[in-house]
Amino acid sequence: IPYDGKWSKTMVGFGPEDDHFVAELTYNYGVGEYRLGNDFLGLTLQSSQAVSNAKRLNWPLTQVKESLYMTEAPGGYLNVCKVSLAVSDLQRSVHYWSALLGMKVIEKNEDKKIALMGFSDNQCKLEFQDVGGAVDHGTAFGRIAFACPRDQDNIEALKKKEKQKILTPLVRLDTPGKATVEVVILADPDGHEICFVGDEAFRQLSAVDTKGNDLQSHHII
Numbered sequence: 001i002p003y004d005g006k007w008s009k010t011m012v013g014f015g016p017e018d019d020h021f022v023a024e025l026t027y028n029y030g031v032g033e034y035r036l037g038n039d040f041l042g043l044t045l046q047s048s049q050a051v052s053n054a055k056r057l058n059w060p061l062t063q064v065k066e067s068l069y070m071t072e073a074p075g076g077y078l079n080v081c082k083v084s085l086a087v088s089d090l091q092r093s094v095h096y097w098s099a100l101l102g103m104k105v106i107e108k109n110e111d112k113k114i115a116l117m118g119f120s121d122n123q124c125k126l127e128f129q130d131v132g133g134a135v136d137h138g139t140a141f142g143r144i145a146f147a148c149p150r151d152q153d154n155i156e157a158l159k160k161k162e163k164q165k166i167l168t169p170l171v172r173l174d175t176p177g178k179a180t181v182e183v184v185i186l187a188d189p190d191g192h193e194i195c196f197v198g199d200e201a202f203r204q205l206s207a208v209d210t211k212g213n214d215l216q217s218h219h220i221i
Contacts, residue, residue, distance in 0.1 A: 017206040021124035037138030041084035090130040144192030
């Protein structure tokens with residue numbers, strides 16, 4: 001385990017986790033830097049307010065085309081609502097995420113070697129970009145997580161049947177004084193980690209902290 005020491009994390013997003021995609025930011029104490037790979041290609045946000053805020057704070061922006069800007073988060077990640085991941089074989093990845101995980105293909109561009117996929121039209125999408133070579137996860141890798149209605153055992157069974165990689169078999173994680181969640185963690189053909197969490201308990205743990213913004217501002221200052 002590369003980061004098994006002390007850590008802190010916070011969840012940030014544009015709304016509650018019940019109906020919004022959120023990012024988990026983790027700080028590993030004692031780790032001063034990470035080597036970035038080519039696995040995570042960026043987040044796409046549809047927000048004129050985000051662009052206005054960046055301009056107001058003099059945050060570096062690069063205009064890609066009309067109404068589309070690209071910037072970098074402090075850790076060096078690109079933020080250009082979809083999540084873009086690199087893959088080494090687009091057809092193989094589309095098969096894995098659709099046939100084995102149940103995502104549907106929303107758009108596919110063979111010339112650009114890009115596929116846009118999602119579980120439903122009103123949820124955040126995943127974009128897979130064939131980079132024509134090996135996917136390097138560097139030392140700053142993370143994972144994609146989904147809440148699902150107590151179906152993790154079936155997901156795990158299917159992966160065993162198809163001889164796909166299971167990083168963490170179905171396990172119950174106790175949080176003192178809070179809900180116990182059931183989790184299974186998989187890896188797709190390029191090593192992208194995928195976490196499926198029991199929806200009912202997750203909704204209890206992911207309730208919005210009404211003091212969250214104040215706490216964040218206090219520690220930033």
